[in-house]
Amino acid sequence: MYDFIVVGQGIAGSMLSWFLLKANQKILVIDEFNPSSASHIAGGVIKPITGKRFVKTWLADELIPLVEKTYREFEELFGDSFFHEALFLKIFESVKAQNDWSARCASPEYIAYLKNENIIDLDKEKVKNDFGTFEINGGSRLDSDKFLLHYRKYLEQKNMLLNEKFLFSELVVEKDLVSYKGEEATRIIFCEGAGAIQNPYFKFLPFQLAKGECLVVRIENFYPDRIINGEVLIMPMRKKNLYYIGATHEWSFDDALPSQKGKDELLGNLTAILNSPFEVVDHKGAIRPTVKDRRPFIGFHPENSNVGIFNGMGTKGISLAPYFAKHFTEHLLNGENLMKEVDIKRFL
Ligand SMILES: Cc1cc2nc3c(=O)[nH]c(=O)nc-3n(C[C@H](O)[C@H](O)[C@H](O)COP(=O)(O)OP(=O)(O)OC[C@H]3O[C@@H](n4cnc5c(N)ncnc54)[C@H](O)[C@@H]3O)c2cc1C
Incomplete structure (x- = not known):
């Protein structure tokens, strides 16, 4: 029983x-x-700040410590590593985005996650970032x-x-x-x-299900220690020079299979920020249990x-x-x- x-x-x-x-x-x-x-x-990303207006993720202050404690406990139990702290870089889209971000930085409840001094310039030969990027603290990633x-x-x-x-x-x-x-x-x-x-x-x-697709691409000499967040997320994977590119959000679909439409969307968003050459090595799709x-x-x-x-x-x-x-x-x-x-x- x-x-x-x-x-x-x-x-x-x-x-x-x-x-x-x-x-x-x-x-x-x-x-x-x-x-x-x-x-x-899933990309396995755990991010305390979200969206174009840089809003704190729902319950971030409570979720983040428990998430870390729980996944670390599993790492110990299984004697393996799959939970990683992540350096997130968000690309500014405009001067307005820079100003919105400065306003957030002035708010005490955001101090743990946003820091003015953490502005990081990426090599423009690798990534388009005309307005610069900023670092989000407190993010992590699970190899789910x-x-x-x-x-x-x-x-x-x-x-x-x-x-x-x-x-x-x-x-x-x-x-x-x-x-x-x-x-x-x-x-x-x-x-x-x-x-x-x-x-x-x-x-x-x-339920209001949303299909999501992602790619795995090979990029030589890129950023193996940073997650770069523009229109898509570019995230280093376990294997050298492989990066996870995600993800689409599709509300109308017939199945969970990877589609040409999803691939085109991801490639369009990727080439909008990536200047480095790349090669697609995998493409996946699944359905998220999203809710109204x-x-x-x-x-x-x-x-x-x-x-x-x-x-x-x-x-x-x-x-x-x-x-x-x-x-x-x-x-x-x-x-x-x-x-x-x-x-x-x-x-x-
Ligand atoms: C491309 C993509 C990227 C994502 N990236 C992120 C991310 O970076 N960070 C994040 O937090 N979330 C991310 N998500 C969302 C995340 O994946 C979901 O929130 C989460 O996986 C939902 O988990 P679940 O266990 O509810 O469902 P599922 O992962 O779908 O698991 C359900 C399980 O139930 C089993 N099952 C269902 N019906 C039956 C049955 N009748 N009999 C037996 N078994 C059954 C299935 O086989 C499956 O194993 C992403 C999703 C997608 C698609």
Whole structure:
């Protein structure tokens, strides 16, 4: 008998199952391995400042320390390195952008993330940056593919993983119990990412899915220690001279496959800032579980109180998932209130 069945081992299911395990819960994770899922192909970027107006990311001050603590804990457990502090350089688009940024720097709540003295000029033969660039402090990056593979192996070794497609026809939900192919648990929590639109229990939730595509390119003699943020993100990868270029946001699509349209958009945005020659070596696509009001979906079905959801991580799953997995676990096990902004009761 399990305490929880968790469906999905993307970043959401991984984090939730981990915080439950740390709280001594008995869990079973069911996940059909998909190396092209959103969590596997994500850039893994954790950024405290976002958008053209340089606004602090929602909950940045709380998220960032917990994110670092959590991923560092995994590095220790697995004896490998996949979480990296990152030097982010944002390219100014105009004089107005420079002024907006100066105004932000004057605000005490931004001091930790923006510093006037950190203006860095990039070599214009490599990158177009006519108005200069500025450094964002406090950013980091998770090699999410590497982390997920480690965590999957860990679950497998402990006999806590079923690698298969979850079939709703096999789920029996009773008042105090759920069972799936003979495995019984007190509760089941769905973390299927964009796959949730097939979930009959949560059809009432307003997902607004967004496809994302990214490229891997080879650039010789570029910046192996900086993430450069212009119209696209140029991010060094593990292998020498390879850079991750991301990402597109497409609201209307037929599938998760990489498309010519996505590739053209990425190449257009890349060549708008890159002066160095490059070669495309890979191209990927996946669907993000984005949500109309841009807040996660956490909670239980209104009639089936043992059927839950942990989803809606949108464009920021790598930083949101650890924080909200801990929050949800504290709600589940200690009865602490769920934050109203993320509780699915807001749609009932
Ligand atoms: C190109 C791109 C770049 C991105 N970059 C970033 C970034 O830099 N930083 C950031 O924070 N976020 C980024 N994101 C967003 C991030 O990837 C998502 O927020 C996050 O991955 C969502 O995680 P998830 O676990 O909810 O979903 P998923 O990653 O989709 O995982 C769901 C899992 O559930 C499994 N599953 C679903 N249905 C079933 C079923 N019926 N049976 C069995 N298994 C099932 C799937 O196989 C999968 O393993 C990016 C996304 C994309 C597409």
